[in-house]
Amino acid sequence: MSLRSPLSKVSYLGSAKxxxxxxxxxxxxxxxIALLGIWLLIEIxxxxxxxxxxxxxxxxxxxxxxxxxxxxxxVAYHSKLGIEVIVEDYVHNKGIKTMVLVSSTLIHLxxxxxxxxxxxxxxxxx
Amino acid sequence: xxxxxxxxxxxxxxxxMNKERPLSPHLQIYRLPLCALLSIFHRITxxxxxxxxxxxxxWLYQLTDSDYPKEASVIFNGIFFKIxxxxxxxxxxxxLGNGLRHLxxxxxxxxxxxxxxxxxxxxxxxxxxxxxxxxxxxIF
Ligand code: HEM
Numbered sequence: 326m327s328l329r330s331p332l333s334k335v336s337y338l339g340s341a342k343x344x345x346x347x348x349x350x351x352x353x354x355x356x357x358i359a360l361l362g363i364w365l366l367i368e369i370x371x372x373x374x375x376x377x378x379x380x381x382x383x384x385x386x387x388x389x390x391x392x393x394x395x396x397x398x399x400v401a402y403h404s405k406l407g408i409e410v411i412v413e414d415y416v417h418n419k420g421i422k423t424m425v426l427v428s429s430t431l432i433h434l435x436x437x438x439x440x441x442x443x444x445x446x447x448x449x450x451x
Numbered sequence: 452x453x454x455x456x457x458x459x460x461x462x463x464x465x466x467x468m469n470k471e472r473p474l475s476p477h478l479q480i481y482r483l484p485l486c487a488l489l490s491i492f493h494r495i496t497x498x499x500x501x502x503x504x505x506x507x508x509x510w511l512y513q514l515t516d517s518d519y520p521k522e523a524s525v526i527f528n529g530i531f532f533k534i535x536x537x538x539x540x541x542x543x544x545x546x547l548g549n550g551l552r553h554l555x556x557x558x559x560x561x562x563x564x565x566x567x568x569x570x571x572x573x574x575x576x577x578x579x580x581x582x583x584x585x586x587x588x589x590i591f
């Protein structure tokens with residue numbers, strides 16, 4: 326049984342907008358970060374002296390580079406979705422809300438590009 | 452016709468109801484139940500982790516700058532970085548634990564009041580224990 330009225334259906338309103346996919350993506354990215362985050366926390370304590378050269382050789386390991394890139398993508402995605410929910414809860418002015426949401430999306434995109442690019446540079450040691 | 456009684460009622464309503472009253476729940480007075488506290492804390496740690504992500508990316512970018520003093524790149528050896536790292540780990544462990552609780556709920560399980568309270572307690576203890584272990588490993 327559907328609780329949505331015929332009017333809302335023809336006008337594409339109500340629960341079948343992007344809600345499900347938003348919710349689902351937040352869960353999938355959460356599982357990815359749960360694994361990647363634990364990996365990263367373990368790696369950090371595995372640098373015995375926190376030295377510069379130690380750090381650089383860590384970045385030059387391909388597994389490190391790949392997992393870092395995956396971490397950046399999944400955290401950025403999960404964080405973008407999460408901030409969206411928070412903004413929608415507290416910002417009610419439509420114009421301001423749209424502005425904040427667009428800015429948040431662009432900032433998250435920029436941060437992921439910057440992060441991934443930095444990992445490449447550190448890997449190739451340019 | 453408006454009767455005298457209705458007018459009187461409206462007047463009383465004006466005087467008593469139409470004041471600027473705080474809306475319930477009175478957050479300054481009302482003590483939130485554990486469940487509500489844990490819920491808002493999930494949101495707060497989510498925001499803290501987002502800020503942590505921002506710092507992490509800036510740090511990665513800054514490491515690519517070969518002109519940047521090497522000692523400054525390893526600033527995270529200092530106490531300041533360690534405190535930041537532990538703060539981030541604390542937020543992460545809490546958000547992780549409570550996030551897993553969310554996933555259990557999403558599977559349609561664990562909604563009995565006793566299970567909700569037990570789950571909350573487990574998340575609190577797990578966060579404290581994991582943070583303590585991590586602090587030990589980071590410091591020593
Ligand atoms: C650094 C990593 C992370 C960041 C930046 C982050 C950020 C956020 C933010 C901002 C929210 C929105 C909070 C809200 O709606 O109140 C959120 C929600 C959520 N997070 Fe995370 N999170 C991270 C890691 C994780 C992990 C490891 C899990 C593991 C299970 C997780 C599970 C969830 C879940 C299930 C929600 C949705 C909660 C709801 O529907 O109310 N997150 N996250």
